[in-house]
Amino acid sequence: MIDRDWHFVLGAQDPEMREIQRVVDSEHLAWSHAARHKRRCNPRTAYAADGVVRVGADQIPRPAVLPPKAPAVFVECTVLGVEPVVRVDHHHPGDPGYEVEPEQFMDGASLGQVLRLLEREPTETQRLLAASDHCLTAAYQGRCPGVDPHELLFLRASWKAKVMGRTLSDVVEGILDASKRVKRHFDSEFNESRFLDPTEIPLDLAEGAAYAGLPVRYRELLPEGVLKEMFKGGTPEAVEAFMAAHEAAGRQVYGNPYRGYAGTYWGGRRVSEVAGRIVQEV
Structure with missing residues (x-):
């Protein structure tokens, strides 16, 4: 039964979180955004929030x-010093959706968990959003029951076009081109496609790799000069190997072998230093 006193605290913004906010708001339940230093959290700070804000x-x-x-429901976030009555998440061991396979994606996705809490049946669009967030590569490969990969591509491309100020046709062409490049870069020795130079990453690389159904490892430079390395679309064993290698090197790692992704931050460096390291490694 829905508790009308629930206060939903929402984590970093993405298409799934935006829909979760819309659903909670439609139920006339209280909600706010997890914040750190009075700013809405991003994926890196969502689990170290020190308060809440409302972003219009x-x-x-x-x-x-x-x-x-108030009984708090944390959705992909943590507010320090506050214990929630319910956690909605699929990112970390122990989360309700952490070990859920693609075939049961609605049970794994945060949106699906929220809909169950609110005793609502998912719409077709919500099923697409849940599948894309919980297990994108598997969804593109037809492993999520009732999810059409072509409809998924249209939904994802439409969102990217809106937030990036691109045309829909440009995004679709970018995804298909990235998919072809991922296939050309596939290294059978490592069983993955590698894009280690962040200055040569296709704009729609991650999406293209998921569409191609191939594991991809890539690096990108964040605005603050931090080098981020990602591995997506791999088997549980491959993801665990990626995480173990970086942990052995002393880096903090995040990821979920069951959902096929992992990542790490190499720490803050000047761009020139990072570029020099990449040239040496390549």
Whole structure:
């Protein structure tokens, strides 16, 4: 039964979280965004929030309060010092959706967990959103029951076009081109496609790799000069090997072998230093 006193605290923004917010709001339940230093959290800070804000359509964070006695539902986030009554997540060991296979994607995806809490049946669009967030590569390969890969491509491309200010046709062409490049770069020795130079990454690489159904390892430079390395679309064993190698090197690693992805941050460096390291490794 729905508890009308629930206060939903929402993590970093993405298409699935946006739909979760819309659903919670339609139920007239309280919600706010996880925040750190009075700014809405991003994926790196979502599990170290120190408060909440409300971010409107203008993207301006406004002060908000998480009532001390309100039963909080954390959705892909953690507010330090607050214990939730329910956790909705699939990123970390112990999360309700962590070990859920693609064939049961609605049980694994955060959106599916929220819909179950609110006793609502998913729409076709919600099923597409849940599959794409929980297990994108598997969804593109037809492993998610009731999810059409072509409809999924249209949905994903439409979202990317909107947020990036590109035309739909440009995004679709970019994804298909990236898919072809991933296939050309596939290294049978490592059983993955590698794009280790962040200056030569196709714009739609991750999406193209998922569409191609091949594991891909790539690096990108974040605006703050941090080098990020990602591995997506791999088997559980391959993801675990990626995580173990970086952990052995002393780096913090995140990921989920059951969902086929992992990543790590190499730490803050000047761009020139990072580029030099890449040239030496390649």
